[in-house]
Amino acid sequence: MRPRDVIRTKRDHGELSPEQIDAFVAAAAHLDGSGWERYHLTALLMAIYLNGLSPAETAYLTVAMANSGRRLDLSDIAGPKVDKHSSGGVGDKTSLILGPLAAACGVIVPMMSGRGLGHTGGTLDKLEAIAGFRVRLSEEEFRTALRRVGLGMIGPTADMAPADRTLYALRDVTATVESIPLITASILSKKLAEGIDGLVMDVKCGRGAFMQTRPEAQALAASLLRVGTANGLRMRALITAMDVPLGCAVGHTLEVIEAIEVLKSRGPHDVRELSILLATRMVELAGLGDAAQAEQKVRAALASGAGLDVFRRCIEQQGGDARVIDDYHRLPTAPYTAAVVAPRRGFLTQMNAQDVGIATLLLGGGRQRADDTIDPAVGILCRAKPGEFVSAGATIYEVHYRDVQRWHEARERLEGSFTIGETPPPDTPLVLEELV
Numbered sequence: 001m002r003p004r005d006v007i008r009t010k011r012d013h014g015e016l017s018p019e020q021i022d023a024f025v026a027a028a029a030h031l032d033g034s035g036w037e038r039y040h041l042t043a044l045l046m047a048i049y050l051n052g053l054s055p056a057e058t059a060y061l062t063v064a065m066a067n068s069g070r071r072l073d074l075s076d077i078a079g080p081k082v083d084k085h086s087s088g089g090v091g092d093k094t095s096l097i098l099g100p101l102a103a104a105c106g107v108i109v110p111m112m113s114g115r116g117l118g119h120t121g122g123t124l125d126k127l128e129a130i131a132g133f134r135v136r137l138s139e140e141e142f143r144t145a146l147r148r149v150g151l152g153m154i155g156p157t158a159d160m161a162p163a164d165r166t167l168y169a170l171r172d173v174t175a176t177v178e179s180i181p182l183i184t185a186s187i188l189s190k191k192l193a194e195g196i197d198g199l200v201m202d203v204k205c206g207r208g209a210f211m212q213t214r215p216e217a218q219a220l221a222a223s224l225l226r227v228g229t230a231n232g233l234r235m236r237a238l239i240t241a242m243d244v245p246l247g248c249a250v251g252h253t254l255e256v257i258e259a260i261e262v263l264k265s266r267g268p269h270d271v272r273e274l275s276i277l278l279a280t281r282m283v284e285l286a287g288l289g290d291a292a293q294a295e296q297k298v299r300a301a302l303a304s305g306a307g308l309d310v311f312r313r314c315i316e317q318q319g320g321d322a323r324v325i326d327d328y329h330r331l332p333t334a335p336y337t338a339a340v341v342a343p344r345r346g347f348l349t350q351m352n353a354q355d356v357g358i359a360t361l362l363l364g365g366g367r368q369r370a371d372d373t374i375d376p377a378v379g380i381l382c383r384a385k386p387g388e389f390v391s392a393g394a395t396i397y398e399v400h401y402r403d404v405q406r407w408h409e410a411r412e413r414l415e416g417s418f419t420i421g422e423t424p425p426p427d428t429p430l431v432l433e434e435l436v
């Protein structure tokens with residue numbers, strides 16, 4: 001089967017056959033001289049981006065990608081296994097909070113996360129701000145973490161969903177990320193390979209998300225639910241607003257601190273409530289209570305410090321320096337801080353999450369090329385959020401930086417990222433919709 005014929009099928013709006021999808025996935029997983037080159041893969045990705053995939057093609061692609069590598073069988077570990085995944089946002093550190101909270105309630109959480117994609121942050125990069133934290137565990141180490149702590153936070157191992165690793169990297173640099181079938185297959189192939197029983201999806205919607213409009217986010221959530229449940233996963237999907245950064249901190253060290261603060265029953269209200277809601281859904285999916293009972297368990301785990309204790313044990317189990325929980329100076333710190341201030345008094349009416357994400361990237365807190373290393377110390381603290389009244393000269397952003405040139409680039413982006421008006425903006429809900 002010639003790659004060009006497969007590409008032509010999709011280019012001309014045809015339906016890919018199972019054999020054609022298998023050939024594409026095998027090539028992505030191995031690139032072994034079967035006639036497929038990277039340029040064939042990217043051409044087909046673009047054809048899919050432009051012309052879409054039918055539900056049947058999407059489902060087939062997802063399972064083929066999950067089967068492109070090893071699929072974990074965790075049935076020997078007692079307890080319900082439930083994970084959560086987000087479609088990508090700015091300042092979203094909820095995984096660091098809800099994983100420990102759900103585990104403290106008795107859920108086994110085999111959390112396999114990703115790195116930052118585009119202007120959005122990734123859980124793995126955040127965890128690596130903690131000295132020594134190993135996100136690469138052998139399968140045996142991962143199983144031990146799940147047995148001992150109830151939580152393991154890792155990246156996809158080399159032999160799990162290898163087709164996604166190739167395709168994810170190619171999509172990131174070829175403007176083919178924002179595709180519903182490709183996002184569905186990317187997320188769910190990893191989740192199916194992880195051996196879970198249930199999955200809570202947080203589909204982000206708005207300026208800082210890959211799905212910018214509500215209908216797009218609904219279509220992504222429906223696609224994820226359709227393919228996930230057809231493959232035996234118990235699922236819930238929430239559509240949550242991502243116009244404004246979640247919480248105040250954006251950037252790795254700053255986000256880890258904010259997550260720990262929430263686990264200490266402090267921290268911003270929006271991060272805390274979204275983490276509690278998502279953890280509640282995980283507890284429900286695990287069959288450990290109805291909605292009210294699950295929420296009560298999660299709130300109790302937060303108030304008692306049980307969630308914080310799980311996070312501490314998770315860090316220790318994965319080789320990290322758990323003393324960061326009591327001493328934030330043990331995290332990498334940027335040498336300089338500067339402020340972006342309000343040019344006049346009034347209500348902060350808008351703050352563009354995408355600009356804040358890109359400014360963090362410009363500071364060195366993200367990858368502009370696949371092989372870039374991340375500076376975990378840099379980042380942005382939002383000192384005011386939409387709805388607040390600010391005086392002229394008040395700090396809107398506290399910027400943590402290392403390099404003056406990069407700070408200037410970030411400042412330019414940040415100065416255009418917010419608006420100030422005479423009247424407060426309307427209240428907008430964080431959770432827009434929930435789908436079962």
Ligand code: URA
Nearest residue numbers: 087088114183186187
């Ligand atoms: N997260 C993923 O794992 N894949 C995507 O394509 C987007 C978000």
